[in-house]
Amino acid sequence: MNGMVYIVGAGPGDPDLITLKAVQSLKLATVVLVDDLVNVAILNHCPQARVVHVGKRGGCESTSQHFINRMMISLAELGQTVVRLKGGDPFLFGRGGEEVLALKAAGIPYQVISGVTSGIAVPASLGIPVTHRAFTHGxxxxxxxTQDGQQPNWAALVASQTTLVIYMGIKQLAEIVKNLLAAGMDKSMPCIAIQHGTLETERHVSAPLDFLPMAVKQENLASPAIIVIGDVVRLANTERLLTELEIAA
Amino acid sequence: MNGMVYIVGAGPGDPDLITLKAVQSLKLATVVLVDDLVNVAILNHCPQARVVHVGKRGGCESTSQHFINRMMISLAELGQTVVRLKGGDPFLFGRGGEEVLALKAAGIPYQVISGVTSGIAVPASLGIPVTHRAFTHGxxxxxxxTQDGQQPNWAALVASQTTLVIYMGIKQLAEIVKNLLAAGMDKSMPCIAIQHGTLETERHVSAPLDFLPMAVKQENLASPAIIVIGDVVRLANTERLLTELEIAA
Incomplete structure (x- = not known):
């Protein structure tokens, strides 16, 4: 008798930014497989479940994706109700797509429960909307x-004039900024890097594009962090920028 | 004595895809200003509140943004606890940014509560991850x-090779597809249009790019809908595509 796997987004950090549906799945769980980036306060919703930490932080030693897939499948085959709990949303850089394929291939019933993604909620916590009609189309x-070490097409992204939100970009920041400047992005483009967004331990640094790597280094900001690049950063609830905007409004 | 305004994301449709924090704000509300796209089942969390429907659907007659801003401010000045409840996330095409600026200018205390955006959760409900390492960098x-009738830089978006998720694109679909083809996107690029995603009334149509406008017309799909364009659409839980993928996995 097969169990079931829920692939669940835990949200950006603040434990109240989890969905009702995610909480319902946690209450049903017999086993919860938790990522590093998940706030442990969320585990208060599943005191009955066995909790396994399967961190998978970039660069550190951690459980391999292949092993996590096998663990989910084996537990479900034993009849367990498994919640695979991931930071943010499981389908936006969460490898949820890969886990779903593994479950499909093994014939395990599953459900995906979307979450609030850090790339929207973390800037929002500082007053920054990732889109605003006056600033950008998207x-x-x-x-x-990235898996293959390749970079996105930064020149095309600059030309698109969309707000850029970069996940897991702190380590490659100097190279990313170099590429954006080479692609013609204005060196004074407003940027912000935010560590531990939506949590009490939140720290951020705001700077024009060309100074961002130095500012991040100086403030000793580290992963996990969200980086936002674009005119919407002017809307941040931070000192000078806010005042400028209020005058413009 | 001033009240307070919560700018709240109600999620993509499924009433259980709302956050705990959003529910907490609804329980505190004395007045709730609701958008058209919000599932009315969510109002069960605030039986005590006065509910005002302030629809703002593209193309239909509806309450103007200016009037909504003034209503929020007036109610807060009367000491009310106002929840401004918006479909999806308030800061991704939700005009939350504009409402926050109006509140700031009026000196009204406010809080933004992020939600699950339709652009991620609606494709996810059909098995489509908006990112997958094997297919795209973003x-x-x-x-x-758009406000000004201008189009995004479709050529740059095609060159970026990111998955494209289009909100409110049904009316302009023929023109959008023409622009994407002119910009060199493969005419066989997998696409899907999804109406009422995550709800029981959900309907969708999947087609290669060059047939998408005809397919949407034939199936009589209408707003509100989410359109996804990119190789990740191959991962959809739909017939033929699924099978191909399972073989590949």
Whole structure:
């Protein structure tokens, strides 16, 4: 008798930014497989479940994706109700797509429960909307940490004039900024890097594009962080920028 | 004595895809200003509140943004606890940014509560991850319905090779597709248009890019809909596509 796997988004950090549906799945769980980026306060919703931490932080030693897939499948085959709990949303740089394929191939019933993604909620917590009609037609989410080491097409992204939100970009920041400047992005484009967004431990640094790598280094900001590049950063609830905007409004 | 305004994302449709924090704000509300795209089942969380429907659907007669801003401010000045409840996330094509600026200018205390955006959760409900390492470096969210009638830079978006998720694009679909083809996008690029995603009334149509406008017309799909364009659409839980993928996996 097969169990079931829920692939669940835990949201950006603030434990109240989880969905009712995610909480319902946690209450049903017999086993919860948790990523590093998930706030442990969320586990208060599943005191009955066995909790397994399967961190998968870029660069550190951690459980391989292949092993996580096998663990989910084996547990479900034993009849367990498994919640695979991931930071943010499981289908936006969450490898949820890969896990779903593994479950499909093994014939395991599953459900995906979308979450609030960090790339929207973390800037929002500082007053920054990733889109605003007066500034941009849209927003692009990219990752600085790719499987193949290849970079996104930064020149095309600059030409698109969308807000850029970069996940896992701190380590590659100097190279990313170099590429954006080479592609013609204005060196004074407003940027912000935000570590631990939506949590009390939140720290951020705001700077024009060409100074961003130095500012991040100086403030010693580290992963996990969200980087936002675009005119919407002017809307941040931070000192000088706010005042400028209020005058413009 | 001033009240307070919560700018709240109600999620993509499924009433259980709302956050705990949004529910908490609804329980505190004395007045709720609701958009058209919000599932009315969510109002069960605030039986105590006065509910005002302030629809603002593209093309239909509806309450103007200016009037909504004034209503929020007046109610807060009367000491009311106002929840401004918006479909999806308030800061991704939700005009939340504009409402926050109006509140700031009026000196009204406010809080933004992020939600699950339709552009991620609606494709996810059909098995489509907006990003997948094997297919793309990222995803771009754009709107087909812009303030100034201008179009996004489709050529740059094609060159970016990110998944494209288009909000409010049904009316401009023929023109959008023409622009994408002119910009060199493969005419066989997999696409899907999804109406009422995550709800029981959900309907969708999947087609290669050059047939998408005809397919949408034939199936009589209408707003509100999410359109996804990109190789990740191959991962949809739909017939033939699924099978191909399972073989590949």
């Amino acid at each position: 927003v692009t989410f990219v990752t600085g940490h | 995803v771009t969210f754009v709107t087909g319905h």
